[in-house]
Amino acid sequence: MANNSNVKLHIAMLPWFAFGHLIPFLELAKLIASKGHKITFISTPKNINHLPKIPQPLTPFITFIKLNLPKLQNLPENAESTRDLPSNKVKYLKIAYDHLKEPVVDILNTLSPNWIIYDFTTYWLGPLAAEHGIKTAYFSVFPAMALGYVGSPETLMHGDDEQRSLDDQDFVKKPKWVSFESQVKPSGFQLTKATEYAIADDENVSDFYRLGAAIQGSDVVIVRSCFGFEPEWLNLLKQLYKKPVIPAGLLPAVDNPDGNADWLETKKWLDMHEKGSVVYIAFGTETKPSQYELTQLALGLETSLLPFYWVLIDQRGSLDEVVELPSGFEERTRGRGVVCRGWAPQFKIVSHDSVGVLLIHSGMSSVVEGFQLGKPLVLLPLLFDQGLIASYLVEKKMAYIVRRDDVDGSFTPESVADSLSLVMASEEGKMYRDKAKEMMCLFGDRNVQDKCLNELLHFLQMSCKK
Structure with missing residues (x-):
């Protein structure tokens, strides 16, 4: 030819x-x-x-x-x-x-x-x-x-x-x-x-x-x-x-220069926090946690005492059942945590120096975005394909996974809090922080x-x- x-x-x-x-x-x-x-x-x-x-x-x-x-x-x-x-x-x-x-x-x-x-x-x-x-x-x-x-x-x-x-x-x-x-x-x-x-x-x-x-x-x-x-x-x-x-x-991912009207307010909140101190939580546009998963995750964030920015999908369409945060959660975490129920400029947020760890579902777009920006990952896979991706990242020691019961998927708030603390700050978690920086050379x-x-x-x- x-x-x-x-x-x-x-x-x-x-x-x-x-x-x-x-x-x-x-x-x-x-x-x-x-x-x-x-x-x-x-x-x-x-x-x-x-x-x-x-x-x-x-x-x-x-x-x-x-x-x-x-x-x-x-x-x-x-x-x-x-x-x-x-x-x-x-x-x-x-x-x-x-x-x-x-x-x-x-x-x-x-x-x-x-x-x-x-x-x-x-x-x-x-x-x-x-x-x-x-x-x-x-x-x-x-x-x-x-x-x-x-x-x-x-x-x-x-x-x-x-x-x-x-x-x-x-x-x-x-x-x-x-x-x-x-x-x-x-x-x-x-x-x-x-x-x-x-x-x-x-x-x-x-x-x-x-x-x-x-x-x-x-x-x-x-x-x-x-x-x-x-x-x-x-x-x-x-x-x-x-x-x-x-x-x-x-x-x-490529940053959208247009951003959105709320970005300046979000940036102001992120600027208030120390470098690498904030947990960013998101599970993509397709994945909604069950009521049980949402409750355990929220209580884990509360237990961790870490500042967080959480993009939460609590309903998929008008026919879907709404999942609800534990009673009083937002009041108890006000100031150190933000719960965003709408669209968020993820790339801009994750790029910010104050974001130290991503807690994600292992969807490929979130994995790529985290690693291209050098952010360590804590994984909470919910669905079949996410479990496969998460197991590969764990096998290659590229990310840390929240421990769950293999059969019924149960997990404790403490397992969430411990996972975040380990990857964000402990000596044991340094390997994941280093690996994320190394992955920038490939993913970005x-x-x-x-x-x-x-x-x-x-x-x-x-x-x-x-």
């Missing part, structure tokens, strides 16, 4: 309607657009309106197409992303998403992009795009270890020969296809929680089947990762998938990101016809 490295691509992108997916897709879109390629970004009106603004120099290269979701009986009106819904209603968003098949194909017919980059939910897209001569890439916002743990496309779609299932405790044992030493695994309680919405029913296709079919139907798999972070797992994916697997880089290195992006674009270009 001739050298196509100067070919300007047109790439369509269709992420899952969750902001933990929409934002990494948008970050990748901006990076690709910065190299002069054209992006068509497809989502719903409400989701697109809530995305961060595109930098002015990139606006000529990124076009947004808004698709309206069909009305479904069990899908609340105006629910267009997972943050609009309690977890038991998310399957109806997936069913509505599947109804977009025809309008998506119409868009592809009209635009004829070189590639479409899609998400795990769009398991039906690969064969349809191929029929129209459009190359396909599955982009995983999950790192390679989370993908490698659950196996090949065939295993995801049909089970392995041992017929393990999510409700089988053998699922927490190292899979037979992982030939190297690894401590990556979910906890039993995370496995139990996963069965609540990941298994198929009469209405909906399972998440595992969607993922397997999305991988199987793609020409290439793109992963939010890099070889400096998880080389063994990336190499394993190539063996499992029998197709190209290309890391897109870690997609480090724009040269590493640029190298991954250039290799990805080279592959996409060289795969196009002359």
